Amino acid sequence: HVQLVESGGGLVQPGGSLRLSCAASGITFSRHDMSWVRQAPGKEVEWVAGITSLPSLFRAASYADSVKGRFTISRDNAKNTLYLQMNNLKPEDTAVYRCVRDLASLYAYWGQGTQVTVS
Numbered sequence: 001h002v003q004l005v006e007s008g009g010g011l012v013q014p015g016g017s018l019r020l021s022c023a024a025s026g027i028t029f030s031r032h033d034m035s036w037v038r039q040a041p042g043k044e045v046e047w048v049a050g051i052t053s054l055p056s057l058f059r060a061a062s063y064a065d066s067v068k069g070r071f072t073i074s075r076d077n078a079k080n081t082l083y084l085q086m087n088n089l090k091p092e093d094t095a096v097y098r099c100v101r102d103l104a105s106l107y108a109y110w111g112q113g114t115q116v117t118v119s
Contacts, residue, residue: 002026002109004099009114016089016118022082022099022111030077035103036084038095038116046095049073049084050103067093089118 008020020036035050051061051073061073072085082099098113 002101004101004109004111006097006099006111006114009097009116011117011119012089014090014118017085017087018089018116020084020086020097020099020114020116022084024080024082024099024101027101027109029075029080032101033103034073034075034082035100036073036082036097037100037103037110038093038097039113040092040095043095047103048097051075051082086116089116091118094118 003025005023006020008018010018012018031053033050033053036048037045038048039045047064048067049061049063049071052059054060063071070086070088074083086093094117096113096115099111101109
């Protein structure tokens with residue numbers, strides 16, 4: 001069955017960095033667009049970044065304005081893993097971060113999430 005397992009969250013000071021990972025199993029990872037979303041307490045889910053399933057030469061990444069220039073999404077299809085490198089973290093980045101397969105699809109599948117706290 002499909003599993004998306006996030007890791008790498010934690011407590012970090014403002015200005016610090018974290019790298020989140022999302023290990024996928026039960027799917028042909030390379031065939032799927034992948035995204036990161038986040039949800040802060042009392043707030044709606046916010047899309048953070050997305051990356052296409054295209055071969056690396058044509059692969060495209062996109063970012064929310066709130067994280068552009070600070071976060072980098074990437075994927076390693078050989079390892080079935082999605083990453084989110086987060087630099088210059090701010091308190092407003094505090095949230096549960098979840099990876100999502102095919103976010104814009106009826107077949108979207110969400111991981112359970114990893115907590116990031118910037119304080």
